[in-house]
Amino acid sequence: MSSEKSAGPIRLIITLGLAGLFSGLVLVSVFLATQPLIERNQEEALEAAIYRVLPGAETRKIFVEEDGKLVETESADGAEAVYAGYDGSGKLVGYGIPSSGTGFQDTISLIYGYDPYEKKVIGMQVLESRETPGLGDKIIKDQDFLDDFSALEVEPEVEAVASGTKSEANEVDSISGATISSKAVVNIINDGNDKWRQLIDERTESEGQAE
């Protein structure tokens, strides 16, 4: 074959340079072509989740924190935000609050719906997780577990109890075999509450007075 003779250093540099150049060109063009689609997919996933955790909501507004207050904005632009959902008559259903934290294997990120009038969690959906398939990943679709988040009191705080022993309105039945993942979900919701609940409640009160 032609490469029997060992090639000089110049040829080696040219070969690798050209290979790198073409590879770079291909990657940049594929990246530019797919980036808008990828971002749209992520937005769609979040958007769908907002309406799922706020039953009855038909429109939504984005709020970010500014000087200790919630301020409406057109687009969160990467900043942490909460999403207020309104039903057909324009009445506030609740706030979709994204939150994340450590699960059994990796970060779990989820969004949950919070009703500031009732002070209850009204829905929860996991957005991203790598929990054990067959056990921990039941937090995504186990209906009994998800149902516990449809009217969950948040005061004093949400608590995960052993499977089948839920007796208070602020308790969640853990999934048997997935206690750590269940607890992680509950902790993530408590973290989100610590961060956002005061802001949301203040805003809801001041709105109530204005009306």
Add this chain to the structure above:
Amino acid sequence: MSNQQNLYEETIKGFWRENPVFVQMLGLCPALAVTNSAINGLAMGLASTFVLVGSSFLVSMFRNLIPKQVRITTFIIIIATFVTVADLSLQAFTPSLHKELGAFIALIVANCLILGRQEAFASKNRLPFAVGDAAGMAGGFTVALIMVGGIREILGSGSFFGVSLFGENFEPWVIMILPPGGFLTLGVLLIIFAAVKKRRDSRKLVQLES
């Protein structure tokens, strides 16, 4: 040597005689890691097929221009480019599948099957044979992944390609979709493959002697 080459033979060998997973035992990492369902096995197989066929095509086309000293580096640049293209396209067009396969798409670049075919075959053979070889190997790899994934899904989730098979009364063997299930399934399949192969070989031997 090369004028006796038969395109059909070079393509078909990857499915049985030199099956990458069951005979060469290459690419076992994805064969164990992502095969907790048939659809994941199929997706991983197809993504690897895209990378393997594309890389073999380019490597064979430029085989006389790539100096020997930097051949592996060049192969890896080519493979990594195809892998990134596959990764981004899956993310853009089938986000749910990409979520399932996660990091393992990016890890196709480290699949020894792919680099192995470049070094052992594509860099030494003409274009049609290189592509045939790559397609056969990738096909054999995909079939193997679907077999492992299918068995694990049937036993571990009671379904096949997401279609429920046994109804409510079936208690899934959760272990089959956990990592140990991958090793168990692959081990049993390897035993079956080896046994069938041995039997065939000894039958051939008997025919030759008589």
